[in-house]
Amino acid sequence: MRDEDLVLTGIRLQDRTSSADTAQSFNIAPALGLVAPEILAEEISLKAKRESERREAKARSDASRKEAGAKPPSxxxxxxxxxxxxxxxxxxxxxxxxxxxxAKSQLKKLQKLYDVQSKRYAAYLKLKEKREL
Structure with a gap:
């Protein structure tokens, strides 16, 4: 109702604003107020766009992690x-x-990278085995 019906009538209804929000910006929208419906619709579409971009970025990072795990550490x-x-x-x-x-310090860093890749590769093999069953 808040994001559909009230937007059409130009009423903004927010759950709450935190003190951090008010400290960072002077033009915080009120918790309940009248605003032009076009502005509210634009805010909702921007929020949905940001959320979809966040999901896409998460999917890309998950895919790159899975791809990185496919390579044997050796x-x-x-x-x-x-x-x-x-x-x-x-x-x-x-x-x-x-x-x-x-150098020993560089060798330790390389060993850490190797260990991380070993864990990723083990997880990849486990996932691959589950899919084959």
Whole structure:
């Protein structure tokens, strides 16, 4: 009723406004008031548009996470031959492109990335197995 019938008549009805809202902006709409129906309809359409954009962004990020999980962790660094020249048995780089051994701090960062990818890949395999059953 609030978003359909009252909009047509030009009545704005809001649940509440917080003190943070009033501190940030001087032109906060009243909780109950008369406003031009066109303005209310425009506000509702903007709100719906923002919500759909938020859903699309979430769907894109979920899809990119799933796509990132499809790659085995052992192959994660192997395509970065311009950065790394040697790899250990797990596929973690041990030497940079010039042949120097990678510093321990950098090696720890790479190990963390490898561990994160391992978890993603395990979740991907579990999901794939469920779909096949």
């Amino acid at each position: 192959e994660m660094f192997l395509n970065q031959l311009e950065k790394y020249s040697r790899f250990d048995d797990k596929g973690i780089p041990t030497h940079d492109a010039s042949g120097k051994e990678i």
